[in-house]
Amino acid sequence: xxxxAWRSLLQRTRHLWRSSLQLRTVAIxxxxxxxxxxxxxGYMSISIATNLYEARKAQAIAEARQATSSAQELFxxxxxxxxxxxxxxxxxxxxxxIRSVASSxxxxxxxxxxxxxxxxxxxxxxxxxAGIDESVISGALREQVSTDDGRLYSQAVSLQNGADVDPxxxxxxxFEVPTAGQYELYLIYNxxxxxxTLDFVQQTLILGSLLLVGTIGLVTFLxxxxxxxxxxxxxxxxxxxxxxxxxxxxxxxxxxxxxxxxRSFNHMADSMQRQITQLAALxxxxxxxxxxxxxxxxxxxxxxxxxxxxxxxxxEQFSPTAARTTELLHTQVDRFEVMLADLLEMSRYDAGAVxxxxxxxxxxxxxxQSIEAIHPLAEQRGCELRLVAPGGHFEADVEARRxxxxxxxxxxxxxxxxxxxxxxxxxDSDSDAVxxxxxxxxxxxxxxxxxxxxxxxxxxxxxxxxxxxGTGLGLAIATEDAQLHGGLIDVWSVPGEGSCFRVTLxxxxxxxxxxxxxxxxxxxxxxxxPQPIDVxxxxxxxxxxxx
Amino acid sequence: xxxxxxxxxxxxxxxxxxxxxLQGEGFEPHISYDGAAALEAFDxxxxxxxxxxxxxxxxxxxxxxxRIRETSGTxxxxxxxxxxxxxxxxxxxSGADDYVVKPFNPKELVARIRTRLRxxxxxxxxxxxxxxxxxxxxxxxxxxxxxxxxxxxxEFDLLLALAEKPSQVFTxxxxxETVWGYQYKADTRLVNVHVQRLRAKVELDAETPxxxxxxxxxxYRAGAAR
Numbered sequence: 153x154x155x156x157a158w159r160s161l162l163q164r165t166r167h168l169w170r171s172s173l174q175l176r177t178v179a180i181x182x183x184x185x186x187x188x189x190x191x192x193x194g195y196m197s198i199s200i201a202t203n204l205y206e207a208r209k210a211q212a213i214a215e216a217r218q219a220t221s222s223a224q225e226l227f228x229x230x231x232x233x234x235x236x237x238x239x240x241x242x243x244x245x246x247x248x249x250i251r252s253v254a255s256s257x258x259x260x261x262x263x264x265x266x267x268x269x270x271x272x273x274x275x276x277x278x279x280x281x282a283g284i285d286e287s288v289i290s291g292a293l294r295e296q297v298s299t300d301d302g303r304l305y306s307q308a309v310s311l312q313n314g315a316d317v318d319p320x321x322x323x324x325x326x327f328e329v330p331t332a333g334q335y336e337l338y339l340i341y342n343x344x345x346x347x348x349t350l351d352f353v354q355q356t357l358i359l360g361s362l363l364l365v366g367t368i369g370l371v372t373f374l375x376x377x378x379x380x381x382x383x384x385x386x387x388x389x390x391x392x393x394x395x396x397x398x399x400x401x402x403x404x405x406x407x408x409x410x411x412x413x414x415r416s417f418n419h420m421a422d423s424m425q426r427q428i429t430q431l432a433a434l435x436x437x438x439x440x441x442x443x444x445x446x447x448x449x450x451x452x453x454x455x456x457x458x459x460x461x462x463x464x465x466x467x468e469q470f471s472p473t474a475a476r477t478t479e480l481l482h483t484q485v486d487r488f489e490v491m492l493a494d495l496l497e498m499s500r501y502d503a504g505a506v507x508x509x510x511x512x513x514x515x516x517x518x519x520x521q522s523i524e525a526i527h528p529l530a531e532q533r534g535c536e537l538r539l540v541a542p543g544g545h546f547e548a549d550v551e552a553r554r555x556x557x558x559x560x561x562x563x564x565x566x567x568x569x570x571x572x573x574x575x576x577x578x579x580d581s582d583s584d585a586v587x588x589x590x591x592x593x594x595x596x597x598x599x600x601x602x603x604x605x606x607x608x609x610x611x612x613x614x615x616x617x618x619x620x621x622g623t624g625l626g627l628a629i630a631t632e633d634a635q636l637h638g639g640l641i642d643v644w645s646v647p648g649e650g651s652c653f654r655v656t657l658x659x660x661x662x663x664x665x666x667x668x669x670x671x672x673x674x675x676x677x678x679x680x681x682p683q684p685i686d687v688x689x690x691x692x693x694x695x696x697x698x699x
Numbered sequence: 700x701x702x703x704x705x706x707x708x709x710x711x712x713x714x715x716x717x718x719x720x721l722q723g724e725g726f727e728p729h730i731s732y733d734g735a736a737a738l739e740a741f742d743x744x745x746x747x748x749x750x751x752x753x754x755x756x757x758x759x760x761x762x763x764x765x766r767i768r769e770t771s772g773t774x775x776x777x778x779x780x781x782x783x784x785x786x787x788x789x790x791x792x793s794g795a796d797d798y799v800v801k802p803f804n805p806k807e808l809v810a811r812i813r814t815r816l817r818x819x820x821x822x823x824x825x826x827x828x829x830x831x832x833x834x835x836x837x838x839x840x841x842x843x844x845x846x847x848x849x850x851x852x853x854e855f856d857l858l859l860a861l862a863e864k865p866s867q868v869f870t871x872x873x874x875x876e877t878v879w880g881y882q883y884k885a886d887t888r889l890v891n892v893h894v895q896r897l898r899a900k901v902e903l904d905a906e907t908p909x910x911x912x913x914x915x916x917x918x919y920r921a922g923a924a925r
Contacts, residue, residue, distance in 0.1 A: 450780045450801040451710045451713055452710075452712070453802045454713055454716075454803060455713040457802045457803070457804060458717065459716055461720075462723065462805065489802050492802075
């Protein structure tokens with residue numbers, strides 16, 4: 153398998169691991185139960201082995217003790233009255249005795265060895281069972297045994313048994329042969345049977361452990377499946393609910409906790425659906441009401457408008473008081489009309505009855521026209537309007553009417569709050585978005601005002617003299633207009649330093665904006681100078697407008 | 700001769716007020732308050748132009764508009780309280796030439812009325828051809844071979860505007876200015892709807908227009924003369 157295949161396998165596994173709670177639960181359970189079972193069976197195996205071995209050893213030692221004492225007795229009782237003994241003959245008898253004491257005669261071998269370093273009158277021939285490998289009796293053991301402190305010593309050894317090696321046990325003790333000195337008796341046990349028992353026990357333990365772990369895994373799988381299944385159904389249902397399928401429910405089965413979950417969930421969904429439906433109905437009624445009221449107001453307003461205009465045209469024939477009254481009527485009807493139009497536009501947005509009707513529009517040209525339109529007002533306020541357009545000289549896919557409305561609103565606000573200082577309009581674009589920023593150096597806003605600036609019917613300073621009508625809906629509508637284009641409006645402002653409103657729109661219809669081509673506030677600001685500036689410190693100034 | 704204008708609106712106050720404004724401008728207004736009365740008045744008064752509110756009790760404005768169009772090409776301007784686009788489109792499709800959204804000011808209304816009443820732009824030539832049609836400019840008549848095609852004054856103006864400059868591609872905005880007299884940008888649906896109505900009358904196959912050609916992304920131009 154190539155490295156990529158490995159990597160993709162790894163990735164798939166990781167993904168599966170992260171996405172499946174069931175797999176995770178089963179894997180963790182199996183992992184920990186394997187550790188626990190290994191420890192338990194390991195401990196069992198060791199303690200069984202120890203017990204078996206110790207029991208065998210105790211048996212061997214007991215046998216060896218008996219064999220040694222039998223031999224000793226035999227030699228002691230064979231001394232003739234004259235004090236002589238035929239050691240070779242007795243040795244023969246002793247071998248038979250020893251062989252009869254050993255539990256499994258076929259398996260047990262023995263050796264009678266003379267303790268080295270003695271000089272006695274008689275020397276008894278050393279003897280052992282046929283085929284014995286005396287090398288298994290180590291020097292260290294012989295040294296321990298030969299001290300003759302009345303104890304028996306044992307040592308575990310390996311016995312060569314043809315091609316196999318069997319575990320063995322050597323037990324040694326001493327006895328005194330009259331006239332011939334100290335001899336050592338070694339019994340060599342083959343403990344292959346113990347090893348076999350142990351092997352069998354271990355096999356059983358391993359098999360049992362494997363079965364146990366497998367069973368635990370299976371049970372966990374089934375239990376989690378049982379528990380997770382309803383949770384998964386609940387999650388899927390919740391997802392569908394969130395996506396707007398308000399009549400989705402979880403099937404309720406039984407009386408257990410899962411059924412309780414399902415019932416609670418369904419209750420929640422029921423009440424949510426009820427509330428949403430109610431709210432939607434309420435909102436519809438309210439929107440309907442606003443829309444109806446606005447429509448109903450239009451016919452009488454038209455009559456008033458017509459009447460006002462007829463009077464206004466004839467005002468020169470009236471007395472000064474009546475003429476002024478007519479003028480007031482005329483301007484206020486205009487204002488009323490603008491408000492009603494804004495209200496209607498807002499109610500259309502609220503009703504979701506707004507559709508974007510885009511056409512290729514040159515934003516810079518559109519802004520130039522808007523600046524042109526606001527110019528008389530700006531002149532009246534002694535405020536200079538400038539356009540800085542490093543970008544945006546292309547046909548953007550927007551609805552010109554709405555963008556013009558946004559720009560005119562922002563320009564009107566900026567001029568109203570400019571305090572006679574210049575207002576700069578920036579236009580720039582990048583590969584994804586186009587941005588318009590309107591910057592003034594006027595009064596600015598504090599944090600609390602900034603928070604409410606886009607709210608409906610909110611005004612920064614109600615006492616401020618306004619010249620652009622100002623329904624209080626302008627920025628709310630502008631926000632909706634920008635959002636309809638997939639864009640947004642944000643604002644920067646510091647009291648005393650002025651404000652900057654920035655509109656960012658996606659270049660292509662249907663996409664959204666992640667980053668604006670203009671920073672807030674625009675960094676390449678021209679110096680604030682009450683004197684008219686002849687040359688702006690910028691390379692690409694599209695036009696400074698005077699006319 | 701003063702132009703007679705039939706004002707149809709169920710709201711007595713606004714109807715009377717419009718009457719006052721029109722009288723002030725030298726027109727001769729006649730007022731009807733519902734659809735049935737409007738149709739009756741249309742026959743007796745024989746107005747030069749109809750101002751028609753869309754929301755009427757009984758026979759509604761759309762139906763009145765369609766009934767008038769069955770027999771006459773008299774200019775109709777809709778008065779609509781709704782800026783609602785579907786209403787505007789339905790009105791235009793049923794034959795209205797133009798529309799004014801309430802609340803309007805008197806100047807706007809009078810300007811719209813005057814545009815629709817003004818005699819067709821004096822033309823340099825008396826006979827023009829567009830596609831396989833012949834336009835008799837002075838006689839206000841359009842013929843295909845021997846058959847005469849009946850067009851409303853607005854449709855005639857639209858066709859004439861295209862035929863006079865056969866090499867020119869007209870944007871919707873240009874047509875709005877030439878035919879409807881809008882100086883500023885207005886609703887381009889006016890053009891779309893009336894081009895459709897015109898095509899229905901003059902094209903042999905409305906699916907493949909030969910008289911009023913669409914120039915994709917720009918607007919319209921006249922079909923080649925034969």
